[in-house]
Amino acid sequence: MMTGERTERRRWGIPAAARPFYPMLALAVIHAIAFLAGRGIDRAWLTAWAAVTASASLLFAMGRTPQTPAGKVGRDTWRWFGLAGMAWSAGAAVQAISRIVFSRSAVAVSPADLFFLIALGAMTAGFVMPIGLPRSARPWLRYLADTYVCACALFVVAWVAVFDHLYRLSGEGWAEFLIELRYPLLDAVLVCGLLPMAVGAVRGYRRSTIVAYCALAVLTTADVLYVVGRLNGRGPYGTAADLAHLAGLLLLGAAPWVRRRGHGDATRRRLVGPGIAPTATAAAAAIFVAGHTLTGAQGLRPVVPIIAGSAVLVVLARLGELVHDNDRLRHAARTSEKHFRALTESINDVVVICGLDGVIEYVSAGAQPSYHYAAEDLLGRSVTELIHPEDLPKVVAAVRRLLRDRGDDVARIACRVRAPDGTWLPTESTICRYGSSGGNAADRLLVTVRDFSEQAALQRQVTHLTFHDGLTGLPNRAYFEERAREVVERSQGTVSVIFVDLDGFTAVNDSIGHAGGDQVLAQAARRLRAGVPADDTVARWGSDEFAVLVENATEVQAVVDLGERLVRTLASEPYRVGDRSIVLTASVGVAFTEDGIGGLELIRNADVALSRAKDLGGGRVEVFAAKMHADVVRRLELGGELQRALTEQRFTVEFQPVVELATSRVTGVEALVRWWRDGEFVPPEEFIGTAEESGLMIPLGNWVLREACCQVARWRASGWDIGLSINLRPREIAAPRFVESVATALDDSGLSPGMLTLEVEEEVLVDGGDELIARLSALRDLGVRLAIDDFGTGYASLAFLRQLPVDVIKIDPSFVAGLGRDETLTLLTRTIVRVGRDLGLSVVAEGIERPEQLVLLKEMGCPRGQGFLVARPMAAQGVEALVRTNPRGEASIPLHGSALSAG
Template sequence: MGTRARRLWIVALVALFLLYLVGTLVPSAQDSVTAALGEWPTSVAAGAAGLSLLYASRRWAATGADRDAHADGADGPSALRHLGFAALAWCAGGVTHGLIRLFSSATALSLTLGDLFALAALPLFVIGFTKFAPWPGGLRTAVRHVTDSYVCAAAVFSVVWLLLFSPLYQELGEGAGFLGFALVYPVADIVVLCLLVPLVFMSPHSTRRAVLVAIGALIVIAGADILGALTRLTGPPFLGGVEHPVRFLGFALLGALPWLVEHRPGTDPRRITGRGLYRFAPELAAIGAVFAAAVVLTVAGVRLVGVAPVLPLAAGTAVVVLLVRMVGMLEENATLSRMVRNREVHFHELARNSGDVILVLDRDGGVNYVSPGTAEAFGYRLDDVLAAPVTALIHPEDLGRTKAVTDLFSERGAQGVHMRLRVRAADGTWRHTESTMSLYEQPGEPDRLLVTTRDISAQVALQDEVEHLTFHDGVTGLPNRAYLEERASDVLAHRVINEEPAGEVAVIFLDLDGFTAVNDSAGHVRGDHLLGQAARRLRGEVDSDATLARWGGDEFAVLVENVPRVQRVVDLAERLGRVIASEPFPVADRDIMLTASIGVAFAEQVTDSGELLRNADVAMTRAKERGAGHVEVYAAHMHDTVVSRLELQIRLREALAKDEFFLEYQPVVDLGSSQVTSVEALVRWDRDGERVGPEDFIGAAEESGLIVPLGERILREACEKVAVWRLSDWDIGLSVNLSVKQVLSPRFVESVAGILAESGLPAEVLTLEVDEEVLLDDGGEAVQRLGELRELGVRLAIDDYGMGYASLAHLRRLSVDAIKIDPSFVADLGRDDTVTLLTHTIIQLGRDLGVQVVAEGIERSEQLEQLRAMGCDHGQGFLVARPMPASGVESLVGGEAGVSL
């Protein structure tokens, strides 16, 4: 209901009350008919109030207007319904009174059916009121509330008696029965009011206005009942019969309740009462009423005339109720005492069985109690702990924090403070502990501190170990990549803040050349052992102002701070390279020589640690490209080179997915008969219509690992093509190049065998060419796999023989079927006597070993003649035949005329 409509209701109620009051005070006949008619308007008002409340109850239930009240335990529709029934009971009582006075000669002080209806309205009113303002707590609290309310009612009635009824009682001189009939309404009203008024202060915020209107209506009705009682005792209407308009006002106010306080959806349902003194509203009401009664008695001179029989009865019953209340309080106190004792016993039992140390301290740090677990946890006897202040056991560095916490408890009464302390054990060691402090309150005793402490030394040690493992490498014991990155970031940030020259910071990246082959062949365990040896060598060369870390894999990094000059860092990088290559690394039963490729980068204008580390990595990559054992200092153009190579690797991956690679075949001919005996499969790349040779992408394919799937595709396609040619009775062989990564890749031998089986190509027709570096595989795994291929019948050839590290001793490790002379030897035939002699020696070596010798790169006729003269069996080159597509080979071989030489 809006504010304007509510104001109209209030104005209408006031107007009706004043109109009725004026009409009542006008002199009129005092016969029974007139007296009876005087109650009809109040009965009509009570009935209208009942109908209004019942209608509003249904309306509230249908619209859910009281949903906020439900959150606080109130039930609006039920409250209105019971208040409506109460109003209808009052209406029934008034109507019955009127009818009795019209048709009966009953005396004014006889108890009639109308009185029973009126009295029955009060319980209904109480039920409805408590739906708006629920009883606090459980049954015990409700009983305590009722007893306090009765004491309050006895005191209030005593005051009313002394002020209003005592003089009339003396004048009338009637007996107790006469008095009882006259005061039944006031007594009942006062009891109910004293019962309900305290609930007003504990009612939910959402129903507070309804509670106030309801209690206001009851107070008005009670006032009318007191005026009615005075009328019954005096005979003629008291104050001219003003009780009727007063009662009319009470019923009108009750009927207007739902319209004056109608809920709006969204009303804030917060309960703002039930805290502080509001919790003691019944007790405070009783105390206030008793105090008021005492004041009245004192003002009256404590005269006992006119007191009996009411005051003795009121006082006696109040005393009985107080005794009941005291018995309840004693029982509650006994219960509370048992609870305190049980909790104390429970506390000591928990402390006794707990693995933690539990102490009770006074404000000065003295130990009042210590749990038995102390001896097990820290090795102390209980008497030793109780005899000394707890501060004697705390680490001196932690005493300041401890004092701050205890001061906090003293000043603010803090609760549940957690802190970590170091505590000295009986053996003198410092234990890491975790403690919780809280107030320990006992009735009748000063507040103390309850401290629960547990030993977390093992947990701290584990955390330290985890932190160490997080920032250190488990293989070498060196700081790891995460530590170096964080340290580099801190160093550069510190120099920026302090405006120090960043050029005084440098990073060295070091990569062990050839370690991957060792790790793949000898195994990871032996590879880790080698890394540990390398780390110890490097650690011996790095000063204390530098940080050596394992970056990952076979890479190490050094962060150098306070660089006095550039050359010092370069000298350190060269020393690191020399210490790696100075002597072999013993691995199992072999000695392995390694070198290191090293990159150096200076901070200079760089303020980002990530960029500095990247620059050192780029320089290291450049050093590897130059060959094993080099040192490179970062320059800006290196980054562009690395980026280009990364982009090439990405493009290669896309090309492999899009099948952009194709094969060409270069014939190998018998130099004696000029007949084509085999072809070498050569891969080409069609990049967006541009023909790209292998020299431009094979290196990137090796670095990225794409050489493995690419090599498998080349082998499969070449085998299938040659197998088709051989179905046409062409006796032609196939040569395919392999890289070391292909040979060492998982299931390589099984892959070759599968391709041969699927294509139908005989194994003895296939020749797999490998570089001389395969013979340097110290682990022997590559040689072993090639031996397994030879057992399948596959022929093996050493490609580019003469330019690497292959020797007769190395050739003994792997039986081969052919050696291919490096094109650089063939190019200088007839021009360089030494090269010519070496070439002749290689050819003679092949003949002596019984292997086929193939000369590569024949481009001039004089080279061909000299090779024939030296007894070289086979050859290939631009003079013999250029690489060609499969159709060209078919034309060349299908003509059966051979190659014109």
């Protein structure tokens, strides 16, 4: 079974290209049968039958034409041709009836002439449909003049060849004989006038209109044969005329079926005449034939000279109009040339006119300011002398392609042009044909050259800015990633990446502003560039991070030494910002290539090593190890689990009692957050750091604050005189609305601000700066008590204690652990207790785990303490079960009278 494509191409073994001739074949068969079967009847009936079949074919084609803009042209054409066929059929029928009525073989004038004239008019309208008619009078006059001359020439030739002899035999007068020639004369006019319409039809209908024009020519021949037969006593002319009529109507009926399908065009061409050349040729032929007639032995024939003479007069008028048009066109050309020269002199581009051999014939004034060439320096030179040798082959190829392919009107080429000083300037040139040598081939080229130097420089600048940092001038992150990828892919040796970060740079921006921070970064970049070998790449990775790509890391220790040298270089001397000196340290992470890793993985490993160096306190070098990446992945996974746990409220708050050592009375509790993951306890030291890194410490701390305040407020409402202590992390204090969140938690819970103590590590207070002091002072203004946690480890001075209104100091557990075992720690603890008492501060000892520690603290006069010996952290229900109310209604823990008693 044939495929759809095969079926479309061939059906019953006949190619698809032959299908348009099916209707023609069918009409030919019908006409032949009618002609052979109609030997005994008037042939006018055969003409009527042929006209009916042609009209049916045309009207059927009209119905099959699609309703599109291009299809409307065809529908109108087939409609008028179909009307012509019907009029022809009616005329033939009337002619046959007239012969019967008047009992004559021929009738000079009959009612059939009206229908024949209608048929010729309808056929003319059919030819006009695919043509856009002119709206001004001048094209119409040219068209009518050309048509008249051609028709006159055709008549003169036909007169001399045929009609002159028939005229002498007829014995009729001029008027009667011209009536006999009415159809040949009218057909001659139509054949000459409709030729431009047939040739100028729209694309897709041109083939059909040419077939219809051939039908008109055949019908004209039939009319001539018919007249000759009538005037010559019939003979063989009658049968030939009938056959010609049938053939012409056959062509007319087949016209719609020979057009190219799918190539219709709705744009109509403008009407043009035959042109002055064929018109003059026809007039010359007419003059020659007329002259031959006038010099013959037959005597004067007044019709021929009159027609020939009028044709000559029309040709002379056309020649005069042509001369006038030529003058007008020459004037327009000169004006256009002036305008062209003025335009080329006014634009910045350089306009060059050269021959096909490349020799410069004209150059505009733009060559002087753009390329510093005077016009006389370039005239007569070849453009090949000015084009860069590397660009010359492609320029020559483009010009040859322009001249060879007539469809290409313009060629655009980018090339370099030599300046007088020998430098090469980038340009963009447009080349097109200019002028002609009497034929179709252009004999000159018009070249417009634009200086592309500024655009090229701008493009280089944009490229530089795309891959370089605007502040430091170093390559940026995009360039470094691409460079690292290329180096790792092609390198056969060891490649290393060093990440460098300035420690504490955020505080620099906060203290002196971002403008001052930019100055610090610029100075750090210069130090890095000076400390790294020139063959290695130094880039600014982002913010205060820099990256170094060591392409030939021959020894691992040499790269590590380079990292340590960069740490020393960046911290060697203070950074100067105005009159300020800023001291900064740097952290460095180093990673080396391994099997199976690419450039991006190498960068990631160096970043992980840098994070490890900063976690260990900064100011150091860390080399990447696989365990670091595993720790990073684990922290990321832990961050995701923390987020889900916070959303699903899987955290709990435990409380560790703080007691008055002298009376064992519980004076407060410290709130501690606990995370139970899948029924297992996760130590705080494992997730607090991750919570701070992931930004979850702020919402988690707010939740702990609200829960603890609500619980202690309930206890106080039950009669317990108990306070609350909560340890703060640096991220919580730095939160924008931290003070407002504390005030909101107190208002919502109803807890008095004086019952809340917020603990801050001593190291945070020392490094926090003025902004942290301001925030803690705002908390103090709310009535909240402040405590210094882990006192003794952060080197806080006594002056600092006086600067910040602190209420409580908590002795670090490391001091309490040495009581009774280390004389120095015992002395330091005693000193802290005495200083706190002298300054009026409440002192709390943390980490009490052994009885002797409790005894020594009592002897020192330490007022309060907490630790596992006193009580472990426990849930709220555990606190309620542990404490008991003495007869005076005070909550206390039974330290005395037990194994943990102070004695």
